[in-house]
Amino acid sequence: MIALGTHGRGGIEKLRFGSVAEAVLRESRSPVLTVNPxxxxxxxxxxxSIVCAVESDDDSQRTIDFALxxxxxxxxxxxxxxxxxxGENPRDDRWFEDLCERIPAEKRDSCKLDEIVRRGDFLEQIFAEADDLVADILIIGVSHDLFTDESLGNRxxxxxxxxxxxxxxVPIAK
Structure with a gap:
């Protein structure tokens, strides 16, 4: 894992033109821990307390496995x-159920896991849940494609x- 501090400046301009932290995030094939000011x-x-925020696609598997x-x-x-x-059915995806089953049997006894589904704005729900749970770490999956898409990269x-x-x-292989 790579650990970096961020300056908290800039938005998309910074993403396109440069900080070291965002360049590492774009290129890394390893998880990157960032700490903002x-x-x-x-x-x-x-x-x-760890909060792992995922979306409904199969690309979340690597993120969930890392978090577990x-x-x-x-x-x-x-x-x-x-x-x-x-309008989205929160239980459409079977992978979201029984997450403790992904932990090897010999480690499963120590699994302390909750699953929460929230409706609404992605960012606001993540921040609200992390604050409510007094999260010590927030884990998200990122596709390197996300950094070329203005909207998703901005998110x-x-x-x-x-x-x-x-x-x-956690980088998601494409």
């Missing part, structure tokens, strides 16, 4: 949050810039 640095780092492994290794509570749009940078906790972006 508004994240309060504790005296002692303790990770009790991290939460299991840290004995942390993991909340998998799925935000759905109006990713907004999450990184506005989060009150560190964000881990």
């Amino acid at each position: 508004q994240v309060e640095v504790p005296d002692k780092v303790v990770i009790n 492994e991290l939460a299991n290794g840290l004995a942390s509570q993991l909340t998998v949050l799925r935000v759905v749009g109006e 990713t940078t907004e999450i990184i810039k506005r989060s009150h906790c560190p964000v881990i972006t």
Whole structure:
């Protein structure tokens, strides 16, 4: 994993023209942990609560697997949050059910997992849930295609810039 601080400047102009953090996010094939300037640095780092925000496509598998492994290794509570749009059936996808089944049997006893489905704006629901749960880390999956799409790339940078906790972006292979 790569860990970086961000300056919190700029938006799309910064994404297109440059910061080191965003260049690494664009190119990395490894998860990247980013910490923006508004994240309060504790005296002692303790990770009790992890929120993993996913969408309804199969590309979320790698993100969920990473989050499960991290939460299991840290004995942390993991909340998998799925935000759905109006009119979308939140249980259309079978992969979202029984997430603990993805953990190897010998580690499953320590699985502390909640699954939450929220309707509404993707960004606002992520931030609200992370704040409500006092998340220590927020995990999202990113396709490197997202950084070439203005709207989706902007959504990713907004999450990184506005989060009150560190964000881990997990690259999704395309």
